Structure formats: structure tokens, C-alpha cells
Amino acid sequence: MEWIDLRSDTVSHPTPAMREAMAKAVVGDDVYGEDPTVIQLERDAAALFGYEAGLFVSSGTQGNLIALMTHCPRGSEVICGDKAHIFVYEAGGMSALGGIMPHTVKVQADGTLALDDIVHAIRGDNYHFPRTRLVSIENTQNSAGGVALSPTYTQQVAELAKRHGLKFHIDGARIFNAAVAYNAALPELAAGADSLTFCLSKGLCAPVGSVLLGSATFISEARRVRKMLGGGMRQAGVLAAAGLIALHEMRHRLHEDHANAALLAEGLSDIPHLRVLSQATNFVFFWLEESAPITPAEFEKRLQAAGVLLRPYPGYARKYRCVLHYWVDRSRVERVIEAVRGALA
Ligand SMILES: *Cc1c(COP(=O)(O)O)cnc(C)c1O
Secondary structure (H helix, E strand, C coil), X not given: CCCEECCCHHHXXXXXXXXXXXXXXXXXXXXXXXXXXXHHHHHHHHHHHCCCEEEEXXXXXXXXXXXXXXXXXXXXXXEEECCCHHHHCCCCHHHHHHCCEEEEEXXXXXXXXCHHHXXXXXXXXXXXXXXXXXXXXXXXXXXXXXXXXXXXXXHHHHHHHHHCCCEEEEECCCHHHHHHHHCCCHHHHHCCCCEEEEECCHHHCCCCCEEEEECHHHHHHHHHHHHHCCCCCCCCHHHHHHHHHHHHCXXXXXXXXXXXXXXXXXXXXXXXXXXXXXXXXXXXXXXXXXXXXXXXXXXXXXXXXXXXXXCECCXXXXXXXXXXXXXXXXXXXXXXXXXXXXXXX
């Protein structure tokens, strides 16, 4: 990657090792269940988290939608965060395609949903009400600044869901970053959840793909929903081959992204006209102060001239989110800090 692109970790390109594995992948028709590379990815992913089965899907959005549609009959409700990706950033798919109602509760600053809020959101047994079917949490919590949720909290939600007869889903798009943040084993972060999705793209650098995990029965039903949504893929082993490298190699280097995020936050913190708002996992947020000598547009233009891509966070003119990933190494982080300092000098 030529640019130092901090807009998101979704911009990460596949690594040379991935391109090579993709070229050599052994493939078959995955709708017939005959692609050995896809089968291996699904099995390895399930084993890593302690689930019975996995399903390779085209995106995190598709994985979440399939999970919701498999758990929730039409007209039922999912309790989720008011900043949850499934509520804000998935084009209303659960309602448009699944007939499912989101029932939102506030996402706290630490990325959690308060347990009391979840309990209050559960509908009573009254035929006026929709039926509550599912609780969904997000780890790491994207819109709360990439904060990681702990295994203890996850366990508490699992117990709450069980006590109230609800299913429990984890949108774990960046669950591997959460595992690094808590130095936690993957099964600990999934324990008690009926389903979990994670992304092979983003920080793990695969070009395409996510995996949905659950029981064998759940995944068998989910496979049907995936087909219904047009997500049945044929020689998808070409993509799964990159996914296997993401799963087995790339996740072991995510601590570097967290260290680089910390380095960036520290480097930005003493630059005038700029206020670092937060740093968690591979995310850094900062605010361009009104005292800055240039407009946000000019700021971005100057950074771009120095080879750095940054955009304001949606809905804010002066708030910036920087996301660290494989293609922004330590020396590039140092270049970013200098570029920002230079732009505001
Ligand atoms: C990126 C992301 C997803 C899935 O996004 P896709 O672009 O569809 O792969 C889901 N949840 C969260 C929290 C995400 O950050």
C-alpha cells in the first residue's frame, strides 16, 4: 500500500503470502459442500473458539444478518446497543429482510450495555408485545472507540440471556483485538454465546470474508439462510485460503497495531490545536480544535500531500478516527505524527 491510510482497517490489502495461497488454493463447489479450503477454514475457526461449526460468509454484515434471521422469527425483537453496528451500519437489514425489530439500549462509555438496561428491555409475556428473542453485543465496540469487552462481562450477559430464555449473539468483527486487549483465550470471549461472527478482513488483511460460528444445528439452518440471501458461493476456497492465513498467522500480530495506536496517541498528544480523545485497541480518536489555524478540509489536504489519508468521523466535522493495521508500521506512524505536526505548524 502506497498511502498511509488510517481511515479504517477495512482498507488493508491482502499480504503477499495471501495472494500466493489464493493462487494455489484447492477448491470445489462450496454450495455442494465440496470446497476443502472452505471446509478447513470453517472447522479451524469453530475449533479455535470452541463452537461445533462455522459458516464462511461474504461479510460481517451478512454474517450478522444470517445469525439474526436464524435466531429470530419475523416480528420478534433483538436487544442491542444504540450504537451497535447491526443497528446503525447494516442498512436496516434485520428489519427489511428479516422482519426483526431492534430494541436499543444505551451503549455505555466502556462499550457495554448495562445489565439492568438489558433486563428492562425484555418484553413481558403479553400478546400486545413483540417477543424478545435475542441479545446482541459487539466486541470490540466500534462506535465507542474500539473498546474491548471483557470475558467477565460477556459471561454476565450470557447468564442473563440464559436466565431469561433468550439467545445471545456476539458481533465479534474485531474479537481478536479484544482477545489481545484482555490477553484472553478466544473460547473465554465466546463462552455462553449461541453465535458469534468475526471478520477475516480488516486488521487480519483478508480481502473478503467473515465467519459465523454456532452449534451444528444452528449452522445448518444458517446455511439455508445464507443461500436465501444469495450468499452461497462456489469455488470460494480462493477466498478462504486468504482467510486461513488471517486466522492462523495475522491474528498473532495484532498487538503491534495496539502498540502503534498507543504510539500515535502519545505522539499526537503534544501537538497544539489537537486533542486526543481516546485510544483503545487499534483505534485512536482526536479532535481538531477550533483554535487550529486551518480548516478541517485544509488539514486533510495537507496530510494527503504528505501521503496520509484521514477523514472526519461521520457526523462530525472535527473528530477524526485513526485505525491502525498491518500496512501502517511503526515508522509510518512516526511519519504520520510528523505530517500532522507539519500540517498544523
Ligand atoms: C466491520 C464491522 C462489521 C461487518 O462489516 P462488513 O464490512 O460487512 O464486513 C460488523 N460489525 C462491526 C462492529 C464492524 O466493525
